[in-house]
Amino acid sequence: MVFSDHPSYAVGGHHLSISAAEIARGTTVSLDRAELEQDRVDLLTPVTPSARTVRVRVFHNTSHAVMADGYVVTDTFVEVYTYDEPAVDPDISDIQIAERMFYLFNVGDDPSHGEPDVHAIEYRSQGNRSLSKGDAIAIDGRFWVCDSAGWTLISTPRFTASGQHGSTPLGDPHGQ
Incomplete structure (x- = not known):
């Protein structure tokens, strides 16, 4: 588990935003590799203004x-x-x-x-x-x-x- 008192923390090339209060409460974040890869692809895909x-x-x-x-x-x-x-x-x-x-x-x-x-x-x-x-x-x-x-x-x-x-x-x- 990765902890930080900063509200966001880079994990494996991905940027997670979790508040200190959520961490203190023991909030867990499930990281699905396929989902993270899709998010990465979505972020890298250029946005073309629509016609x-x-x-x-x-x-x-x-x-x-x-x-x-x-x-x-x-x-x-x-x-x-x-x-x-x-x-x-x-x-x-x-x-x-x-x-x-x-x-x-x-x-x-x-x-x-x-x-x-x-x-x-x-x-x-x-x-x-x-x-x-x-x-x-x-x-x-x-x-x-x-x-x-x-x-x-x-x-x-x-x-x-x-x-x-x-x-x-x-x-x-x-x-x-």
Whole structure:
């Protein structure tokens, strides 16, 4: 038996926590080798953060000058599509998600680019055009605008409920 007046004591590479009062009362601790080995394995197994669900929203810019001028803060946006992206690796950045969205909502419905994505098919079937320069996306409430190359984080933009050709407002019965 191993005694100590310290509340914890390393025994055979394992750390036991037993108070002095428990020892004084004669408390016994059964050490099952298999259980200790499993505890050791559990402690050595790296903890991987679990995947998360990401709320994705797509907004088309309604400015007619956006292709020439790019996004300006006075532009308005119409929400055209939204979905939850399940099982997103916690190490994936917003930019990586944005790049995936750009791909999906440009060629993701085209079988010549691989297996068509259900969200891309639904997006296009609602009459929506390709995601383009000046359009915005929201990832869990963070807004990003598509630049000529890449993405820029923006504050919450101005919204409108009116679409235009190729931009079917979310919930529009004509888009479904």
